Amino acid sequence: MSILEVKGLYKNFGKSEVLKNIDLSLEKGETLAIIGPSGSGKSTLLRCINCLERAEKGTIILDGNTIAEEVAGVTQYLKDEELTQARLHLGMVFQNFNLFPHLNVLQNLTLAPMSVDKKPKEQAESEALDLLGKVGLRDRADAYPCELSGGQGQRVAIARALAMDPDILCFDEPTSALDPELTGEVLQVIKELAAEHMTMLIVTPEMGFAKEVANSVVFMDEGRVLERGTPGELLVNPKEERIKAFLNKLLSV
Template identity: 50%
Template sequence: MTSTPLLSVRGLRKSFAKLDILKGIDFDVAAGEKIALIGPSGSGKSTCLRCVNYLEQPTAGEIFLDGARVGVSTAPTARAMSNRQLAPQRAQMGMVFQSFNLWPHLSVRENVAIAARMVQGLSRAEADALAEAMLAKVHMEHKCDAKPEQLSGGQQQRVAIARALAQRPKLMLFDEPTSALDPELVAEVLSVIHELADEGRTMLLVTHEIAFAREVADRIFFLDGGVISEQGPARDILANPNTDRLRSFLRQLAH
């Protein structure tokens, strides 16, 4: 891992009205590192992820991706970026949501290719070729011409992952990618994410799949009450949690 982080988050805070969700978060992610965010519902995990790529504008704090400030234009004076200005930065952070968010009227190929055409400016032929390559990476190339309604939930999520990959991101963001799936479909999606992790991709992953986090993540951040209350190497922190709060959380998931 390099000494300069790919992602750097400093003093991240997010409030909705009078409710403080994130209360000051600092962390770095090195290139090629896999970080799992775990914690109880309402602890701020998904909000943290959405602030990283400015789907939610932070109340305070700074986020840097590969040395560039996210969401803020620095020339000639610092000011918030518009959604149009943000688009290239967001494209560097491939986001996979809990829900699949596929266009129902488009084919699988078209769902993956559309971002490449709109954000990267590729021709239809170039975008289609890229889409087919990314669909092969998630083992969905045989469904290129299908519509989303013809796919299982696990297949739809794999298409959503291919769509994120088609942006050629520097960082992959996964927001509980298996939470909307039936239990028998979870393994196929986790298997694809595992393969991407083995390629050395940088990942920030919100998950309740603790066994998967232990196997794939380099480090785990335990969010509780809007702060990172505990962090460390994945296997160490799960085997020997330092706080009663994390021990209690892990026991609840085990039942």
């Protein structure tokens, strides 16, 4: 069974329909890249999957657990406490890192494991240091977020998400706030996670990266999934004219 199944998802903001009948599934160990023009609903889809936004219609099943279910045309979510537990299966990395500015790097990593998972401080710190080693920042454990470069900040944000041992890691344009010379170090960390078969959902404008790292690519347009395929199919030889035009435009910039 898929680790994530989204069926018939609709999301409105006021009168505007932002997601229209989205079906999406993700297999364990798969890296799925979501691409598409600005305003097509990519961030909203990730936010709905993470329950940061609530959908009007549709069903979301995470790891066999139905967290949102359409009943008589309306989506009903799990109760708050159950939803909080279910959401622990998901990690989220945002464009702007969202680190806690008043906590140092180590504290950023240990806060949730200690408060939510009730891990002893020593264990949380030792695991956090291992994760910092994994993203090449073990020596910055005492630094505060304002003392880090953008690339370092984003690598800390990835380590913080990993500290909760999520089943799926979601990224929303993880390199878009970075200077071009800093994107490589963040993409490298994500590539290594993909090689370890971490299950990931990545919204990215970096087509080269999507081609290299994703098993599967979804193209969204105007709130719909227009096409899904392997990077070789969708990014090289898409069926839809709309996608060809999008890719050609990127190439001509």
